[in-house]
Amino acid sequence: MTMQSMIGRFSAKLRQFRSTSGANVTILFALSLVPVAGAVAPLSITAKASSLRSAMQAAADAASLGTIKIASTLTPAQVQFHWGGDVQRIVQSAASHPTVSATYDAAATR
Numbered sequence: 001m002t003m004q005s006m007i008g009r010f011s012a013k014l015r016q017f018r019s020t021s022g023a024n025v026t027i028l029f030a031l032s033l034v035p036v037a038g039a040v041a042p043l044s045i046t047a048k049a050s051s052l053r054s055a056m057q058a059a060a061d062a063a064s065l066g067t068i069k070i071a072s073t074l075t076p077a078q079v080q081f082h083w084g085g086d087v088q089r090i091v092q093s094a095a096s097h098p099t100v101s102a103t104y105d106a107a108a109t110r
Contacts, residue, residue: 063087 067083074082 059087 063083067079070082071079
């Protein structure tokens with residue numbers, strides 16, 4: 001196949017593409033990709049935030065369960081230190097570093 005015949009075939013296809021109305025579907029599809037991509041981006045951000053929230057909730061639950069076993073023998077400052085340290089160790093792989101606080105009321109557990 002010579003170069004001239006390839007150029008001639010390409011030119012013929014290009015003219016056919018311009019004159020046909022069936023290609024409108026292709027153009028509309030290409031243009032519709034922009035808003036679809038714009039709608040998908042916030043969904044992925046929301047999914048990541050939800051995953052991070054779940055991980056932090058699991059860390060808080062695990063730290064609370066670990067601290068509650070020994071909380072009656074600790075001062076309030078020690079409870080805060082122990083619980084906060086547990087949460088920091090559990091969440092250390094997370095993107096953010098949460099501020100945590102804990103309190104223990106012996107009267108509320110009786």
